[in-house]
Amino acid sequence: MNDNTSEQSWDRFIDALLKNNSVVISEIYKRFFPKALHFVLQNHGSHAQAKDIFQESLIYIVIGVKERNLKINNFEAYLFTICKNMWRREIEKQKKRVIKDGLHTLEDKETDFASFMLEQEQLELYQEKFSLLSDNCKEILSLFFNDVPYEDIVRELSYATINTARQRIFKCKSKLIKLIKSDSRFN
Amino acid sequence: MEFDNSIYDQIEAFISGKMSEDEKNLFESKIQSDKDLSKEVDLHRSLKHAITDKEWHLTENKKDNEELNKIKNIRRSKKYTDIESSIQEVGDQYFENEMKSKRFKTWGYYVATAVAIACILFFINYYSSNQSTNTLYAQYSNWKDLPSLTLQSDNQNILAKGERLFMETEYSEAIKIFSQVISDSSVQSQAPDPYLLSYLGASYLGLNDYENALLTFDQLLNSDTIDSSKGYWYKTMVYLKQGNKQKVGEQLKLILQDERNFNFQKAKELCEKLDFDQLCN
Numbered sequence: 001m002n003d004n005t006s007e008q009s010w011d012r013f014i015d016a017l018l019k020n021n022s023v024v025i026s027e028i029y030k031r032f033f034p035k036a037l038h039f040v041l042q043n044h045g046s047h048a049q050a051k052d053i054f055q056e057s058l059i060y061i062v063i064g065v066k067e068r069n070l071k072i073n074n075f076e077a078y079l080f081t082i083c084k085n086m087w088r089r090e091i092e093k094q095k096k097r098v099i100k101d102g103l104h105t106l107e108d109k110e111t112d113f114a115s116f117m118l119e120q121e122q123l124e125l126y127q128e129k130f131s132l133l134s135d136n137c138k139e140i141l142s143l144f145f146n147d148v149p150y151e152d153i154v155r156e157l158s159y160a161t162i163n164t165a166r167q168r169i170f171k172c173k174s175k176l177i178k179l180i181k182s183d184s185r186f187n
Numbered sequence: 188m189e190f191d192n193s194i195y196d197q198i199e200a201f202i203s204g205k206m207s208e209d210e211k212n213l214f215e216s217k218i219q220s221d222k223d224l225s226k227e228v229d230l231h232r233s234l235k236h237a238i239t240d241k242e243w244h245l246t247e248n249k250k251d252n253e254e255l256n257k258i259k260n261i262r263r264s265k266k267y268t269d270i271e272s273s274i275q276e277v278g279d280q281y282f283e284n285e286m287k288s289k290r291f292k293t294w295g296y297y298v299a300t301a302v303a304i305a306c307i308l309f310f311i312n313y314y315s316s317n318q319s320t321n322t323l324y325a326q327y328s329n330w331k332d333l334p335s336l337t338l339q340s341d342n343q344n345i346l347a348k349g350e351r352l353f354m355e356t357e358y359s360e361a362i363k364i365f366s367q368v369i370s371d372s373s374v375q376s377q378a379p380d381p382y383l384l385s386y387l388g389a390s391y392l393g394l395n396d397y398e399n400a401l402l403t404f405d406q407l408l409n410s411d412t413i414d415s416s417k418g419y420w421y422k423t424m425v426y427l428k429q430g431n432k433q434k435v436g437e438q439l440k441l442i443l444q445d446e447r448n449f450n451f452q453k454a455k456e457l458c459e460k461l462d463f464d465q466l467c468n
Contacts, residue, residue, distance in 0.1 A: 017273075054278075
């Protein structure tokens with residue numbers, strides 16, 4: 001997935017985190033924290049929460065690369081994705097708490113981290129397999145997953161009937177699920 | 188395990204909440220007794236979130252999940268808690284510096300304002316004589332010296348645009364922008380920013396829309412901020428421009444009640460120039 005040049009640039013940051021190079025770590029904060037902060041604030045979070053998410057995301061990347069065979073093309077983009085997803089998960093947890101779901105409350109930090117990591121890894125697996133589908137499948141599944149009504153899908157992609165569109169969706173979805181299930185990373 | 192089209196339809200209906208209460212209950216009990224089906228539903232739900240990038244799907248991890256425990260132990264290991272500490276240490280420094288530089292910016296901005304006011308005072312002293320309200324307005328209104336908006340908020344671009352339009356005397360366009368930002372902030376039940384109100388009122392005044400200018404500055408007066416007393420001064424400017432000497436007097440009287448009010452000294456001078464002798468002392 002990586003060419004050598006981009007590997008070097010993210011390696012510098014990972015290296016700094018592993019070797020406690022405070023100059024480069026401080027550069028990471030300066031360059032990347034404001035964007036994460038902006039996202040969290042825009043989505044009903046606080047500065048303190050943004051800080052936690054950011055720090056946990058950095059740990060995520062180090063552990064991912066060192067222990068979980070994670071490959072990154074672009075440090076900045078990947079860090080931001082992890083921050084975003086961690087915060088999305090946090091929001092989802094808050095929602096669950098409101099509707100008194102005992103399952104996800106009161107988890108310790110490490111369990112939370114590990115659960116997120118497993119979910120994030122599965123998510124990346126799904127996205128990777130999705131990208132392998134034909135353009136037509138990607139297009140129709142995107143509409144379908146975004147809850148676009150069948151009538152609109154038929155019109156937009158010029159299908160003859162709702163039924164043909166339905167069949168196409170079923171086929172594409174089955175293909176995707178098959179790809180996912182046949183991967184050893186799927187659990 | 189393979190599932191057919193009709194199961195997929197049911198899963199889809201279940202996930203998107205299109206089942207009736209009875210169907211839903213039936214399907215839920217099916218999920219409970221069928222592990223494969225339960226996994227399949229979970230997968231469909233996760234897929235939707237993975238592709239649409241919207242919400243997050245929490246999977247139900249069992250306590251004895253091997254992978255989960257493996258990651259937990261890695262996260263707890265000394266190697267990574269040490270890394271965590273160093274990340275936090277550098278972070279604490281970074282956040283402290285951020286705070287300092289923010290304070291410095293605010294401080295610098297106050298100094299700049301003070302200097303600007305001092306210059307204006309000097310200018311005014313130099314040219315004082317008894318003048319008409321019109322020339323006094325020209326002399327005392329210093330809208331160009333309104334503090335810049337772009338230091339203060341996240342919506343920098345839009346505010347910078349509004350500020351620029353105001354400087355270019357495109358008042359109608361500026362009003363649109365400032366009103367929008369103010370109504371956005373009131374949606375989030377935030378009090379409107381006093382500087383924004385100053386710009387908005389000044390823009391109305393630029394169009395000689397005295398009524399709206401006065402309404403806006405009243406809002407500023409009611410804003411319960413350290414800047415609220417600016418409202419008196421700005422209203423003085425409105426009446427001055429309008430040539431309403433009596434109303435000018437009323438506003439000046441309000442300013443002169445408290446030394447801490449914005450432009451107290453300037454109000455005193457203006458008062459003398461307009462020959463409101465009784466009022467001024």
